[in-house]
Amino acid sequence: MDIRVNEEILGKLEGEELVVAVVTATKPDFYKQWSLIPACEKLGVPVMVIHTGQHHDELLSYGLEEFNISEHVAFDLQVRGDMLQKAHEMVARAGFVARLLKKRFPKTTFVPVVHGDTQSAGIFPIGWMLGVARKVAQNEAGLRGMSPEFDKDPGKFVEKQWGGEWKLARQEPFPEQWDTFVAGASSEIHFAPLKINKQNLIREGYPEDRIFVVGNSIVDAMRYTRRCRPETSVFDLYPKLEEQEGWIRVDVHRRANLSESRFKAVFSGIKSLVREDYPLVWVELPGTKFALEEYGLREKLIQMDQDYDNFVFTPLWKSYAHVMEFLRSGRCIAELTDSGSMQEELNQLGIPCFTLRFNTDRPETVKAHSNLLVPPYPGMVDGMLRLVLDRDDLMEEMSTARKLYGENVGLKIIQKIKKLHEEGLSMMRTVPEVAGLSKDRINFL
Helix, strand or coil: CCCEECHHHHHCCCCCCEEEEEEECCHHHHHHHCCHHHHHHHHCCCEEEEECCCCCCCCCCHHHHHCCCHHHEEEECCCCCCHHHHHHHHHHHHHHHHHHHHHHCCCCEEEEEEECCCHHHHHHHHHHHHHHCCCEEEECCCCCCEEECCCCCHHHHHHHHHHCCEEECCCCCCCHHHHHHHHHHCEEEEEECCHHHHHHHHHCCCCHHHEEECCCCHHHHHHHHHHCCCCCCHHHHCHHHHCCCCEEEEECCCHHHHCHHHHHHHHHHHHHHHHCCCCEEEEECHHHHHHHHHCCCHHHHHHHHHHCCCEEEEECCCCHHHHHHHHHCCCEEEEEECCCHHHHHHHHHCCCEEECCCCECCHHHHHCCCEEECCCCCCHHHHHHHHHHCCHHHHHHHHCCCCCCCCCHHHHHHHHHHHHHHCCCCCCCCHHHHCCCCCCCCCCC
């Protein structure tokens, strides 16, 4: 499919010295990249969006409309296919766009901003860098997986998570840990959520003067949903959710958790909790649907929805505002998830998070006691949740944990980019330039 180009947006860039190019690809990008756009507008920095197009159907791409991103899309790369095909197309098309912009606007400094550990964060900068010998900026940089010592006893495992030693464990999630690591190597500017992320990057050798601790831009999207509520309430869409309180929301989608052994461990744990009258709502993400059908479990889950008043099985919630509405309603007391961003969002909301992983790239949430790892391992899912949900002291500790991720993060990012540009920003520094010896900027291509 051909790249879609919005000439009206490009026409407005004539004569500009600096342009921020916000890169979006999947649902998390829409939420976490959105605030860069109004921040640019507030600070008078020209901005456009380069959308890879990989989330293009009405359900997965709804965030483009929900956050008014569509009107800023200058390029839709329209990548399609599986991981390999998307990567192949994205590299070629990112390079094409980079060279087109360089030729058309030779005196303009473009700063693409990719996000976190998405595939676009790892792949898009490859095409851009090899196309014009310029690097990018990474929002949510320095995410590195860590894990505590595993213990099959839920009580002892809680102790080891909150009080024990942690070590790097970057094998999972796949491919996200690879994506964020490669994105770091392709980035000239790193915007780290927290000090721990900055320390990760410094340990790996990145120049400290281009690493900025700014918080996590998910807080901006969460604030946005307070004033832009959905027309239809999530409780109108799923009335059963209003019939009782104490819900535990469940979402599973990570590739590693879709293996038969892990997914069946999760399924068995949830079934056990439902039978013990714990209220659970399981949201069917694309990965969930694949695993349920692959292992012949979907009909069983549908039957559970019919048989138990304390269980709800729903399609993927289209609107981010619906997720926030439910979490803020007071009817949700915890979330069982393998998502990365949910660990951050629940910390901000003061809702206990149970993360279906053996490791996490947000270890700070566990250290803050707002999050606990719940390995997708036989007996651990129901064992861990039962232990904590039945302990008022543990639930109180997790609900009152310190909030970690700041505020006005998008504005801080754009302020830094603008200041760097005023100081003579180079998006591909040489060794002498980093060392402060000279400004010998090599014309690589």
